[in-house]
Structures are given as C-alpha cells and as structure tokens.
Amino acid sequence: MDEVKSHAHAYPTKKFFVRMITRDIDLKDCILDLIDNSVDNAWAEKGGHIMSLRDTTDLSDFEIHINITNDCFSIRDNCGGMTLDSAVDHAFNFGRKEFSPNDNYSIGVYGIGMKRAVFKIGREAEVRSTYDEGGERSSFKVPINVDEWVHDDAPPWDFDIEESSDLGENGVEIVIQELTEEAESEFSSPEFLADLRWVIERDYTLHLHKGLNIFLNGKRLTGWRVELRQSENFRPMRAEYNDISRDNEVVVEMVGGMVAPPPESVDPDEDSKGDRLSGWYVACNGRIVLAADKTETTGWGAEGFPSWHKQYSGFIGIVLFSAQNAAALPLTTTKRNVNSSADLYRRARARMQEVSRAWIDYTNQRKRDTESARHNEEASRAVSIYDIAPREQVQLPEIEKKPVVPMANVSYSVPKTKLKKLAREMGNVTMSYRDVGQKSFEYAYEDYVGED
Amino acid sequence: MPSFEKVNYSLRPSKSIQRGLVFEGLRAIKERLALADPVYIGLGSVWFSDFLMAHSALDVWDMVSIESDEIGFERAKFNCPFATVKVKKGEAGVVIQDLKNGAEYSQRPWMVWLDYDSELDESVCQDLAYLNRNAPENSVIIFTFNAHEGNYGKPAAQRRSRVIELLGRVVSEDEPPASFKNKYGAFEKRLAKAVIDHMISDAVKCGREGGAVPAFNLRYKDGSPMVTVGGILPSKQNRAAAEELVKSEHWDYISEALIAAPNLTLLEVAHLQKLLPSSAPITRQEVQTLGFDLSDEQVQSFQKYYKYFPLFAQISA
Numbered sequence: 108m109d110e111v112k113s114h115a116h117a118y119p120t121k122k123f124f125v126r127m128i129t130r131d132i133d134l135k136d137c138i139l140d141l142i143d144n145s146v147d148n149a150w151a152e153k154g155g156h157i158m159s160l161r162d163t164t165d166l167s168d169f170e171i172h173i174n175i176t177n178d179c180f181s182i183r184d185n186c187g188g189m190t191l192d193s194a195v196d197h198a199f200n201f202g203r204k205e206f207s208p209n210d211n212y213s214i215g216v217y218g219i220g221m222k223r224a225v226f227k228i229g230r231e232a233e234v235r236s237t238y239d240e241g242g243e244r245s246s247f248k249v250p251i252n253v254d255e256w257v258h259d260d261a262p263p264w265d266f267d268i269e270e271s272s273d274l275g276e277n278g279v280e281i282v283i284q285e286l287t288e289e290a291e292s293e294f295s296s297p298e299f300l301a302d303l304r305w306v307i308e309r310d311y312t313l314h315l316h317k318g319l320n321i322f323l324n325g326k327r328l329t330g331w332r333v334e335l336r337q338s339e340n341f342r343p344m345r346a347e348y349n350d351i352s353r354d355n356e357v358v359v360e361m362v363g364g365m366v367a368p369p370p371e372s373v374d375p376d377e378d379s380k381g382d383r384l385s386g387w388y389v390a391c392n393g394r395i396v397l398a399a400d401k402t403e404t405t406g407w408g409a410e411g412f413p414s415w416h417k418q419y420s421g422f423i424g425i426v427l428f429s430a431q432n433a434a435a436l437p438l439t440t441t442k443r444n445v446n447s448s449a450d451l452y453r454r455a456r457a458r459m460q461e462v463s464r465a466w467i468d469y470t471n472q473r474k475r476d477t478e479s480a481r482h483n484e485e486a487s488r489a490v491s492i493y494d495i496a497p498r499e500q501v502q503l504p505e506i507e508k509k510p511v512v513p514m515a516n517v518s519y520s521v522p523k524t525k526l527k528k529l530a531r532e533m534g535n536v537t538m539s540y541r542d543v544g545q546k547s548f549e550y551a552y553e554d555y556v557g558e559d
Numbered sequence: 560m561p562s563f564e565k566v567n568y569s570l571r572p573s574k575s576i577q578r579g580l581v582f583e584g585l586r587a588i589k590e591r592l593a594l595a596d597p598v599y600i601g602l603g604s605v606w607f608s609d610f611l612m613a614h615s616a617l618d619v620w621d622m623v624s625i626e627s628d629e630i631g632f633e634r635a636k637f638n639c640p641f642a643t644v645k646v647k648k649g650e651a652g653v654v655i656q657d658l659k660n661g662a663e664y665s666q667r668p669w670m671v672w673l674d675y676d677s678e679l680d681e682s683v684c685q686d687l688a689y690l691n692r693n694a695p696e697n698s699v700i701i702f703t704f705n706a707h708e709g710n711y712g713k714p715a716a717q718r719r720s721r722v723i724e725l726l727g728r729v730v731s732e733d734e735p736p737a738s739f740k741n742k743y744g745a746f747e748k749r750l751a752k753a754v755i756d757h758m759i760s761d762a763v764k765c766g767r768e769g770g771a772v773p774a775f776n777l778r779y780k781d782g783s784p785m786v787t788v789g790g791i792l793p794s795k796q797n798r799a800a801a802e803e804l805v806k807s808e809h810w811d812y813i814s815e816a817l818i819a820a821p822n823l824t825l826l827e828v829a830h831l832q833k834l835l836p837s838s839a840p841i842t843r844q845e846v847q848t849l850g851f852d853l854s855d856e857q858v859q860s861f862q863k864y865y866k867y868f869p870l871f872a873q874i875s876a
C-alpha cells in the first residue's frame with residue numbers, strides 16, 4: 108500500500124489571497140493606508156510620542172503628494188523613507204509581528220496596508236525609497252507586477268529589491284499603473300476626487316492642524332477647523348483618562364458639545380449639512396477612523412438609548428484613543444470603523460453616552476421655548492477643540508417652561524422647483540423649507556389680516 | 560409660459576447654430592459607434608426643429624416627442640412632421656420611464672435631447688439621474704438649460720451654494736466666488752462644467768461600466784445665455800472609441816466660445832454667403848463694399864458658423 112496521505116495542503120493561492128484582502132475595503136481607505144504610512148514615518152522622525160489634543164509637534168517640514176489621473180496613481184513623501192533592512196525584514200511582509208520596537212504611536216498595525224493598496228489600485232507598481240544611513244543616502248526600488256507575481260504560488264512569497272537612483276528628498280514614492288477596473292472608473296469621477304479630498308481633510312485633521320502638508324493633484328489640503336460653541340450657558344466637555352488594553356496603557360481623551368444650534372426643521376427630506384457632520388468621531392493615534400457616527404457603534408439606538416434623530420443635529424463628540432502599541436487600539440484593519448466589542452472601547456462608549464444623553468435632554472427641553480433657546484445658542488462663540496477647558500460634563504442651559512400660547516403646526520407639500528423659485532425671489536435660494544413656509548405665512552397674514 | 564407660445568425658435572440664429580453643431584456631433588457619434596437603429600427623444604414643442612434635423616442629418620426614424628402641456632400636446636400631434644414621430648404626454652421623467660419599461664425602445668440606443676428653456680433645477684437633475692441609470696448602452700444624453708446667473712440666486716456665494724445643492728460635491732464650498740460671478744461668462748462655464756462633472760461622477764456611481772464620456776459643452780445666446788451639455792453613455796467596449804472621438808482635433812462641440820450670432824436679414828445673408836467659403840477672413844471693409852455694415856465680431860461669427868445659419872436660401876429659392 109502507498110504511504111498514507113495524512114496532511115491536507117492549506118496554503119492559499121496568491122490569487123485567492125489578493126482577492127480576499129482587497130475585497131472588503133474601500134478604494135479611498137486603501138489610499139488612506141498609504142498616507143498613514145507616510146504619516147507614521149513623519150511621526151517617528153519627530154520622536155513618536157503620544158498625539159494628544161495638547162501636543163504641539165510641528166509637522167510642517169513634511170509633505171505628501173498624491174497624484175491621480177485616469178491611468179496612474181502616485182504618492183510621494185519626504186518623511187524619511189524606509190530603510191533597506193526594513194524592506195527586507197518586514198515592509199513587504201503580509202502581517203506584522205505582534206509588537207515591534209518601531210511601534211511608536213503609529214497608525215499602522217496590521218502590516219497589510221501598503222500591499223493591499225497596490226493590489227486594489229493597479230497591476231503594475233513600483234515602490235522607491237531613499238533614506239539616510241550613517242550619514243549616507245541610499246536608495247532601492249521594489250517593482251511589483253501583480254499578474255506575474257500571482258503566477259507562482261510556491262512559498263516563499265517575496266518581491267525583488269533592485270537598485271535605484273535617489274529620490275529628490277528622503278522618502279518613499281509609490282507609482283501604480285495598469286489600474287484595476289474599479290480604480291480606473293473611480294479615478295475618472297470628479298466626485299470621487301472631491302470625496303477623497305473631503306475624507307483626507309477630515310481624517311487627518313489633527314495632523315493637518317500640526318502643519319503636515321498633503322497635496323492632492325497639486326492642491327494643498329486644509330484640515331477641518333472643529334470648534335464647539337461656548338458661552339455662559341454652554342460649555343463643551345473635555346475629559347481624559349487612562350485605561351489598559353491588552354496590557355498596554357491607552358490614553359482616552361474626549362470632547363463634546365454643540366457645534367451649531369439644533370435645526371429648525373427635522374424634515375427628513377431636507378438635506379442638511381449640519382446633520383451630516385453631527386455625531387461622534389473616533390480617532391486612533393490621531394487618525395480619525397469613524398466620522399459623524401450616529402449608529403449603535405457610538406451608542407445611538409443601543410439598548411435603552413434613543414436612536415439618532417435629526418433633532419439632535421448640532422452635536423459633535425470626539426474620542427481619541429492613543430497608545431504606543433497601536434494593536435491595543437480598537438482599530439479595524441480597514442481603519443474605517445472601530446472594533447466595538449473591545450472592552451476598552453465599550454468603557455469609553457458608556458462615557459460617550461452620558462455626553463450624548465445630556466444633549467438629547469437639552470434638545471427635548473428646548474422645545475419648551477425654542478425662541479429663547481435659539482437666542483441663547485446664537486449668543487455663544489466658537490472655541491477650537493484644542494482650547495477647550497477640562498470639565499466632566501457638557502453644560503447646557505435649563506429652559507424654563509414658557510406660558511403656553513396654543514400653537515398650530517402647519518404642514519403641506521409643494522413641488523420643490525416652485526419652492527426654490529419662491530425662496531430665490533424671497534432673497535435666499537438656499538433658505539430652509541421651514542423659513543419659506545414661515546415667510547409665506549407672514550406675507551399672507553399681513554395681506555389678509557394686517558398688523559396684529 | 561409653455562415654450563410653444565414663444566417665437567419660432569428655428570429663427571433664433573444662435574440657437575440654430577448650436578442645433579446644427581449638436582446634430583453634427585450626434586452624426587459623428589452615430590457613425591463612430593455604429594449605432595444601430597437609435598431612437599431620438601426630445602421636446603419637439605410644436606416646431607419640431609430638432610426632429611427635422613434628427614431625421615435628415617441622422618437618418619433616425621423612430622422619434623418620441625414629450626409634451627406636458629394640455630393644449631401643447633394637441634398642437635404637437637397636429638404639427639407632427641413624420642409618420643414615425645410619436646408625441647407622448649407627460650413630464651419628461653415620467654415619459655422616459657415608460658419608454659424604458661416598454662419593449663419597443665428599451666434595447667436600442669437613445670439620443671435624448673432635453674432642450675429646456677428654463678434653468679437647471681431639481682427636476683432637470685432628476686431627469687439626468689434617471690437617464691444615467693436607465694438609458695440603454697451607447698445612448699447619448701444632452702441637456703440644454705438657461706444659465707442666466709440670476710436664476711441661481713445672488714450674490715455669487717449663494718449661487719455657489721445653490722449649485723452645490725443641485726449637483727453635489729463636484730463643486731467645493733471653498734471655491735472662490737469669482738467663478739460664480741458672470742464676468743465673461745464665468746458662471747455659465749462653471750455651471751456647465753459642474754453638470755458635466757456631475758454626469759461623469761454619477762455614471763460611475765450608478766455602476767455604468769462604460770461610464771459617461773462628455774461630448775457636448777456649448778454656450779449660446781440669443782437673449783438669455785443658454786448652455787448645452789451632454790455625453791455619451793458608451794458600453795464598456797465602446798468607451799475607448801467614444802473617448803478617442805471626443806478628444807480628436809475636429810471635435811468642435813466642446814468649446815469655451817460663446818455662440819452669439821448676429822440677427823441678419825435674408826438679403827444680408829444672401830450677400831455675405833456669396834463671399835464664402837473662403838479661407839481668408841472676411842473683413843468689415845468687404846461688407847461695407849457690399850453696401851451695408853457689421854461689426855468685426857458679427858462678421859467673424861457669421862463666417863465661422865454660416866453653414867449652421869437658418870437655411871434662408873432654401874426657403875427663398
């Protein structure tokens with residue numbers, strides 16, 4: 108009898124592997140993975156310390172240039188470059204070692220981002236690096252031809268490293284061509300580019316605030332200016348505590364409060380920017396991974412807690428988790444969400460819900476006297492999140508019950524085009540539906556009834 | 560006011576020129592992509608100027624004219640120029656949905672020209688979205704709308720908000736308001752570009768494999784400034800050919816220049832035409848020798864576009 112076959116092969120094929128790792132991630136998030144790598148290197152150059160709201164590290168020496176055309180993607184940074192050793196030992200590995208000494212409050216953690224981005228974007232890539240070692244500049248390049256690479260499944264899976272001329276500055280340049288169908292089609296869309304810009308400006312707000320220069324097709328991006336409203340009656344909260352996750356110390360910072368008065372209209376059809384921006388933002392080592400969240404992930408609609416409602420628009424909360432070893436953070440591999448089953452995160456969420464709760468109560472209360480509430484709200488001034496004074500809970504005004512005048516709610520539908528024309532003639536084409544209705548009523552009232 | 564109440568716009572010279580250019584472009588697309596048996600869909604009003612062209616210049620047989628006005632509908636049926644033109648009553652969006660659902664038109668390329676007199680508004684955007692999602696492969700969709708800046712609010716910053724409201728993120732909130740002022744047609748151009756960018760983005764967003772290839776961007780002015788924009792929605796296989804076509808040197812239908820043709824009398828046209836074709840520019844002096852006078856721009860404009868002028872000679876012949 109033949110030798111008994113007692114082992115089944117369990118190696119993946121490269122094709123399967125490439126398909127799997129690129130499947131559940133959005134193209135934009137792959138591009139962000141590449142930015143993360145540049146940022147991580149820049150941050151390491153600056154000593155790799157905690158990036159708290161208080162931190163004042165200057166990143167203005169660093170530049171990241173992203174260029175996207177219909178048939179080519181490139182990213183280039185001057186953040187110091189990767190060394191040959193790092194390329195040989197781990198940069199092109201799939202997966203990182205659990206703890207590596209270069210974990211310096213980095214965003215990268217899973218050891219997959221760069222490779223996955225290449226596969227997602229195109230079939231022909233070249234990674235070039237120029238770096239300093241012992242005062243001398245060296246360079247190398249790693250060409251990747253994906254079709255060729257997937258051809259041979261036999262381990263070890265590796266990429267050839269070749270000699271290269273120096274880049275202008277020490278840094279990394281990645282050029283990707285022969286775009287995948289998805290990338291080709293998205294890159295042709297002006298809206299995709301606008302969205303990408305929006306996402307970068309949002310998710311690297313903290314870095315951009317520190318002066319980091321990111322250019323998209325030559326245009327310098329600016330981070331969001333996040334400001335919460337403050338006055339005698341209104342004060343945003345700002346708190347900080349230390350926690351432990353997977354034996355690592357994690358610093359948790361939280362700010363929350365009012366960015367804008369709650370909306371006058373909660374009509375679900377009326378698109379409001381205020382509502383789109385409201386909600387919770389979660390950052391891991393400075394990078395925003397969840398934005399304007401209104402779902403159970405950040406506590407809304409979780410057991411015993413109200414679901415998000417347009418009435419709550421105007422609220423923004425930000426939580427920052429920072430740890431030397433990013434593996435301790437509630438990051439998902441796509442960096443587009445948080446792992447909400449992590450205890451660290453759950454503890455933070457309970458705290459976040461207290462902040463949300465105060466706001467929910469306030470928006471309910473203010474219905475008693477919206478007019479004076481609005482008056483109060485508008486009297487507040489905007490304070491940058493970096494300048495908010497510590498306080499455990501948001502301060503919101505108590506609203507007295509006003510003697511009730513019986514009110515009638517009027518509601519009707521008209522063709523949108525007509526409403527817009529009327530708004531235009533009333534002097535503001537972007538006026539809210541509610542205001543158009545109100546003004547029309549006043550106009551008609553005055554015409555039919557005259558002065559009160 | 561329904562458009563049929565207005566002047567017969569086959570006599571508006573800039574409009575005619577623009578129409579001539581559009582059909583020339585459509586003919587090139589039809590040939591290049593070898594479009595078999597396309598359907599022309601338009602707003603024929605009671606004049607059917609574009610339908611006459613669709614038949615003569617493109618040899619399109621089946622045509623659908625959409626008319627929402629009660630009286631206009633009866634008049635359109637009465638004025639219907641060919642046996643193969645069907646007049647359908649209703650709003651463009653609704654009628655187009657019916658066409659999509661019926662077997663007769665749903666498998667053939669469409670050439671849709673929604674030639675509005677009014678400004679770009681939510682309902683036009685809805686038509687655009689609907690066409691992007693439903694027009695059969697290799698269709699061409701074209702929109703004309705009024706680009707007079709006052710229709711979009713004032714001042715410029717508010718106009719920018721309005722365009723964002725209509726077309727989304729292809730316009731950014733921090734764009735300088737200057738491009739929304741109408742100096743030298745800046746606003747018209749900005750609006751046209753925004754519609755085109757939106758059309759391309761939306762085609763990607765709704766999963767059209769061949770995307771949208773912009774093919775028309777024309778501005779003209781008889782009274783109000785009007786903008787005509789449009790694109791091809793090619794099949795995946797035809798995308799490269801479509802792109803190559805619109806990028807070719809002779810593609811004159813994407814242009815920054817404003818078409819503003821002089822209003823000329825029959826007699827003037829007849830005399831000017833006798834000097835043409837000519838590779839040298841006609842001068843004002845030459846016009847004066849003919850016995851009348853025109854400004855330099857008017858002469859240039861006529862020379863550039865005389866082939867698209869309303870065919871007075873045919874009528875008088």
Ligand SMILES: Nc1ncnc2c1ncn2[C@@H]1O[C@H](COP(=O)(O)OP(=O)(O)O)[C@@H](O)[C@H]1O
Nearest residue numbers: 144148188189198215216217218219220221279
């Ligand atoms: N722009 C860059 N500058 C310096 N090093 C880089 C750069 N991009 C990638 N690397 C190196 O490649 C490694 C692998 O990157 P990646 O696949 O994104 O995984 P991760 O960031 O999780 O480690 C990084 O850890 C880093 O050492």
Ligand SMILES: [Mg+2]
Nearest residue numbers: 144215220221
């Ligand atoms: Mg990474």
